[in-house]
Amino acid sequence: MSCDSEFHWTSAACTDVGPVRSRNEDAWLALPQRGLWAVADGMGGHAFGDLASRAVVDALAALPPPASMAEFIASARERLIQVNATLRVDAAARHVPVMGSTVVALLACGREAACLWAGDSRIYLYRQGRLQQLTRDHSQAEELRARGAEAAAAAASPNMITRAVGAADMIEFDVVPCAPRDGDVFLLCSDGLSNPVDEAAMSRVLAGGDCAQAAPELIALALANGGRDNVTAVVARAEDLAADRTMLNPAL
Secondary structure (H helix, E strand, O other): OOOOOOEEEEEEEEEEOOOOOOOOOEEEEEEHHHOEEEEEEEOOOOOOHHHHHHHHHHHHHOOOOOOOHHHHHHHHHHHHHHHHHHHHHHHHHOOOOOOOEOEEEEEEEOOEEEEEEEOOOEEEEEEOOEEEEOOOOOEHHHHHHHOOOHHHHHHOOOOOEOOOEOOOOOOOOEEEEEOOOOOOEEEEEOHHHHOOOOHHHHHHHHOOOOHHHHHHHHHHHHHHOOOOOOEEEEEEEEEEHHHHHHHHOOOO
16 A cells, blocks of 8 residues: 555745844755655744754654555654654753744645644645635634633733643644645745734735745745744645646547
8 A cells, every 4th residue: 555645746945044033943844755744943932942843854754654644644643752752851951941843744645635733833725716724723822712712812922832842741733634636735834924924915925836936935925024033934736646637638
């Protein structure tokens, strides 16, 4: 059994340190030939955030070829749980409170895809003129909003996340399945992009379907809109190989 994607995937990534920070604590992964993309955002204000985010994407990059989507998800979870444990040990050895990072990953296998995440880095899907956020932030503000406490959510710090790799001894990851369609465009990003760039602007950039153009354009928008954080965008586009073959065969 093979997990090779039945879509042709193209992707591009771009990152910027931003105008304030001295180092970029974001890390990204874009492996379209393996159906694997990720963004990790080292926890700002904590020591060694860049090492934490790099450990996250390196662990995902080292995943063995899966035989199924279920195996893909299970392997990603297992590797990230191992990273969580390692970061806890490393933080103690370095005498710092936390070495942590958010993670958001897009996995593609056959005709399936799935989003896996912990923290407030996000995945969006642009499909047929509409943009949809596929992930839900693990943040204090989002938890208050889910309970209907809109006023409290508005007052909560946007940077107060409730889940991240390395933040606690135990880590849980949320997973949302997705069935890709021909022409779908996925955006993975850190909060350095999602905070200063609204969804209408994201839609305008993604509408062209050109990953190599969209990724740097989104970064430029974040910086032009006053973004001060590290900012990262990974853009991936799916083309249905079956649909392409149908179009090329006049007899069908």
